[in-house]
Amino acid sequence: xxxxxxxxxxxxxxxxxxxxxxxxxxxxxxxxxxxxxxxxxxxxxxxxxxxxxxxxxxxxxxxxxxxxxxxxxxxxxxxxxxxxxxxxxxxxxxxxxxxxxxxxxxxxxxxxxxxxxxxxxxxxxxxxxxxxxxxxxxxxxxxxxxxxxxxxxxxxxxxxxxxxxxxxxxxxxxxxxxxxxxxxxxxxxxxxxxxxxxxxxxxxxxxxxxxxxxxxxxxxxxxxxxxxxxxxxxxxxxxxxxxxxxxxxxxxxxxxxxxxxxxxxxxxxxxxxxxxxxxxxxxxxxxxxxxxxxxxxxxxxxxxxxxxxxxxxxxxxxxxxxxxxxxxxxxxxxx
Amino acid sequence: xxxxxxxxxxxxxxxxxxxxxxxxxxxxxxxxxxxxxxxxxxxxxxxxxxxxxxxxxxxxxxxxxxxxxxxxxxxxxxxxxxxxxxxxxxxxxxxxxxxxxxxxxxxxxxxxxxxxxxxxxxxxxxxxxxxxxxxxxxxxxxxxxxxxxxxxxxxxxxxxxxxxxxxxxxxxxxxxxxxxxxxxxxxxxxxxxxxxxxxxxxxxxxxxxxxxxxxxxxxxxxxxxxxxxxxxxxxxxxxxxxxxxxxxxxxxxxxxxxxxxxxxxxxxxxxxxxxxxxxxxxxxxxxxxxxxxxxxxxxxxxxxxxxxxxxxxxxxxxxxxxxxxxxxxxxxxxxxxxxxxxxxxxxxxxxxxxxxxxxxxxxxxxxxxxxxxxxxxxxxxxxxxxxxxxxxxxxxxxxxxxxxxxxxxxxxxxxxxxxxxxxxxxxxxxxxxxxxxxxxxxxxxxxxxxxxxxxxxxxxxxxxxxxxxxxxxxxxxxxxxxxxxxxxxxxxxxxxxxxxxxxxxxxx
Numbered sequence: 115x116x117x118x119x120x121x122x123x124x125x126x127x128x129x130x131x132x133x134x135x136x137x138x139x140x141x142x143x144x145x146x147x148x149x150x151x152x153x154x155x156x157x158x159x160x161x162x163x164x165x166x167x168x169x170x171x172x173x174x175x176x177x178x179x180x181x182x183x184x185x186x187x188x189x190x191x192x193x194x195x196x197x198x199x200x201x202x203x204x205x206x207x208x209x210x211x212x213x214x215x216x217x218x219x220x221x222x223x224x225x226x227x228x229x230x231x232x233x234x235x236x237x238x239x240x241x242x243x244x245x246x247x248x249x250x251x252x253x254x255x256x257x258x259x260x261x262x263x264x265x266x267x268x269x270x271x272x273x274x275x276x277x278x279x280x281x282x283x284x285x286x287x288x289x290x291x292x293x294x295x296x297x298x299x300x301x302x303x304x305x306x307x308x309x310x311x312x313x314x315x316x317x318x319x320x321x322x323x324x325x326x327x328x329x330x331x332x333x334x335x336x337x338x339x340x341x342x343x344x345x346x347x348x349x350x351x352x353x354x355x356x357x358x359x360x361x362x363x364x365x366x367x368x369x370x371x372x373x374x375x376x377x378x379x380x381x382x383x384x385x386x387x388x389x390x391x392x393x394x395x396x397x398x399x400x401x402x403x404x405x406x407x408x409x410x411x412x413x414x415x416x417x418x419x420x421x422x423x424x425x426x427x428x429x430x431x432x433x434x435x436x437x438x439x440x441x442x443x444x445x446x447x448x449x
Numbered sequence: 450x451x452x453x454x455x456x457x458x459x460x461x462x463x464x465x466x467x468x469x470x471x472x473x474x475x476x477x478x479x480x481x482x483x484x485x486x487x488x489x490x491x492x493x494x495x496x497x498x499x500x501x502x503x504x505x506x507x508x509x510x511x512x513x514x515x516x517x518x519x520x521x522x523x524x525x526x527x528x529x530x531x532x533x534x535x536x537x538x539x540x541x542x543x544x545x546x547x548x549x550x551x552x553x554x555x556x557x558x559x560x561x562x563x564x565x566x567x568x569x570x571x572x573x574x575x576x577x578x579x580x581x582x583x584x585x586x587x588x589x590x591x592x593x594x595x596x597x598x599x600x601x602x603x604x605x606x607x608x609x610x611x612x613x614x615x616x617x618x619x620x621x622x623x624x625x626x627x628x629x630x631x632x633x634x635x636x637x638x639x640x641x642x643x644x645x646x647x648x649x650x651x652x653x654x655x656x657x658x659x660x661x662x663x664x665x666x667x668x669x670x671x672x673x674x675x676x677x678x679x680x681x682x683x684x685x686x687x688x689x690x691x692x693x694x695x696x697x698x699x700x701x702x703x704x705x706x707x708x709x710x711x712x713x714x715x716x717x718x719x720x721x722x723x724x725x726x727x728x729x730x731x732x733x734x735x736x737x738x739x740x741x742x743x744x745x746x747x748x749x750x751x752x753x754x755x756x757x758x759x760x761x762x763x764x765x766x767x768x769x770x771x772x773x774x775x776x777x778x779x780x781x782x783x784x785x786x787x788x789x790x791x792x793x794x795x796x797x798x799x800x801x802x803x804x805x806x807x808x809x810x811x812x813x814x815x816x817x818x819x820x821x822x823x824x825x826x827x828x829x830x831x832x833x834x835x836x837x838x839x840x841x842x843x844x845x846x847x848x849x850x851x852x853x854x855x856x857x858x859x860x861x862x863x864x865x866x867x868x869x870x871x872x873x874x875x876x877x878x879x880x881x882x883x884x885x886x887x888x889x890x891x892x893x894x895x896x897x898x899x900x901x902x903x904x905x906x907x908x909x910x911x912x913x914x915x916x917x918x919x920x921x922x923x924x925x926x927x928x929x930x931x932x933x934x935x936x937x938x939x940x941x942x943x944x945x946x947x948x949x950x951x952x953x954x955x956x957x
Contacts (some may be wrong), residue, residue, distance in 0.1 A: 317815040318807050328793035335790050336805035337776025393796040
């Protein structure tokens with residue numbers, strides 16, 4: 115732990131930094147402990163197929179969690195990531211199935227729609243000074259409604275777009291290493307995580323993301339156009355949700371307009387378990403990934419052990435409270 | 450006459466500070482006893498001991514001839530001591546009566562509230578104050594003066610025999626002050642003792658019977674308000690020795706004007722403030738708490754909107770609507786509250802230094818050149834003597850003086866040649882203070898324009914080539930720096946209600 119007397123450590127830049135090293139370590143240790151525990155409890159758990167199922171289950175939640183991590187580091191919150199994901203999936207459905215456009219255009223449209231919606235949320239928060247909780251709560255409902263309106267409340271199938279389901283379900287890695295059929299969805303999650311981590315650690319946008327969460331007023335008084343940067347961050351998060359929309363649509367080979375509510379809370383839970391502070395200023399993508407994995411391992415492991423689904427939910431809730439409590443206790447000690 | 454309160458030999462220590470050194474104070478029934486002193490003289494601490502918020506470390510406190518030691522505000526209330534804080538503590542959405550009886554509402558059986566009794570009792574108190582107000586009025590809809598009356602009514606509802614009023618007129622206009630004084634006089638006639646804390650000389654002359662002056666945590670003396678000239682009270686307030694060599698301000702007669710402010714207005718906080726500063730000059734801003742100095746700085750910097758006023762930088766009018774505009778014009782502002790307004794404390798030294806100049810370090814695709822940031826930061830760390838183990842150290846782990854230097858580095862890197870320092874040495878220890886002073890002098894010598902806002906008169910006199918004094922939003926005068934100006938001269942202007950002196954807005 116960093117204290118006033120122990121100050122000589124060289125620090126890598128934020129992002130994959132050891133800023134939240136303790137929480138990440140704790141989260142990582144919990145993940146390993148869970149994996150070991152479940153393997154002992156059930157021989158079916160440590161199977162390649164089951165591991166791949168866990169990764170597959172992490173991919174969508176992981177991408178959304180990465181998006182919401184950005185917003186949370188600025189000191190905000192985004193409740194609209196779940197329904198935004200669905201909205202983007204529906205947009206992809208409209209472009210591909212209704213309009214018959216090529217696949218790449220559908221993907222681009224979904225990501226663009228996500229970025230645009232993120233920009234809207236960002237405008238509400240930065241320009242209109244609506245608290246992020248309220249602004250994105252409004253956005254969440256608007257997008258849920260719009261998805262249903264646009265799709266006519268019916269799922270849109272991607273049967274006319276051959277190869278669309280391969281975006282998530284295919285396995286480029288498996289083609290090269292047949293022993294390791296990791297689905298593309300997982301590959302995309304990792305690419306998104308690495309790119310976002312790079313943005314957070316190496317670019318102006320990332321530096322301002324941390325600065326805004328650390329002390330927005332000080333940043334404004336340094337002559338930085340804080341409103342504009344905040345809008346950009348929300349837009350980036352929205353674009354990442356667009357990728358999430360593509361992933362879920364591809365996995366289901368359809369855009370399910372009724373889906374989406376509840377995903378935002380799972381994403382936020384993953385972020386929190388991963389040690390990102392809800393008060394902003396600190397957080398890491400690696401932590402978020404571990405958080406998302408813990409959630410997926412828990413759900414999967416409890417299912418393998420035939421624990422009733424309702425109890426799985428109870429356990430997940432308890433884990434979230436424990437994770438935040440550990441973070442709070444640590445911070446109290448260090449301050 | 451029996452004393453209501455008699456405090457003798459009161460001592461109070463805080464970590465690192467001897468806040469009260471054997472202070473005495475007494476209060477008679479039916480008098481208004483003013484307590485005066487500069488910021489930090491110990492007035493508030495003394496009154497917090499009387500009202501049970503702090504406990505004394507030594508000395509005796511007698512109320513009605515009995516030695517007491519109230520340990521909570523509630524116990525003090527039971528002794529008949531009511532305090533009205535400068536920051537009103539009312540709940541705006543509740544009614545007047547609900548506010549007055551908060552926590553001890555009259556009840557009917559089964560814990561049901563008795564609103565009729567509540568309103569009747571409140572009406573009774575108002576009648577005794579000769580105040581015409583409906584107990585069911587929502588507090589938020591009242592003027593500040595009326596809210597202050599509510600606070601007084603609340604204190605009286607505890608059957609207080611004495612009231613402590615901490616700068617009650619700070620937020621009031623003349624008519625409201627007159628209204629308040631009527632109430633105070635009525636209470637005095639009924640035998641209530643009133644401790645009146647204020648910075649304003651003319652008010653003391655109007656309302657106070659006796660004046661006790663404190664300075665640097667010590668008791669200076671108690672005098673009659675009517676028979677003592679204002680100049681003597683001021684002399685008692687500032688009477689400390691000036692140890693520093695008097696400053697010899699440089700002659701800057703032909704240096705270019707770098708900042709001109711004229712007709713600056715913002716509500717009640719800033720009223721028609723005009724001044725100008727030359728290249729290489731240090732202009733000090735003196736005044737008591739709440740005089741509007743920080744507000745002027747923030748308005749110039751665009752941190753708060755202004756109602757009117759023109760700002761010229763290097764002779765050219767500039768439109769400043771946000772800090773971004775100010776920074777572009779070359780103005781940097783170093784807030785008195787570094788942690789809230791100056792630093793991103795969770796970030797490291799080099800990012801804080803680069804915070805206002807990130808665009809210089811951006812490459813293709815928004816990628817930052819961290820190596821360059823680090824090199825630049827290191828050169829400032831060396832130049833300003835910032836003591837930090839590395840440029841990647843989190844700033845929250847640095848000392849106050851070094852944090853201040855990080856903020857200075859931020860503005861130097863941004864090429865700001867007009868720097869406004871708000872309380873530059875607050876929270877900085879003595880050794881680091883002189884380092885900061887030296888730094889400011891060097892910056893001025895290099896041709897930067899420096900404005901220093903400070904509540905410490907010695908600091909103002911140590912640094913300023915000229916001294917602007919503010920009181921209640923007005924610029925009451927600009928004095929020359931150096932040995933020609935005394936602390937008394939500054940205090941005179943700082944306690945003046947309206948501009949009596951000719952404001953010499955232009956540079957010497």
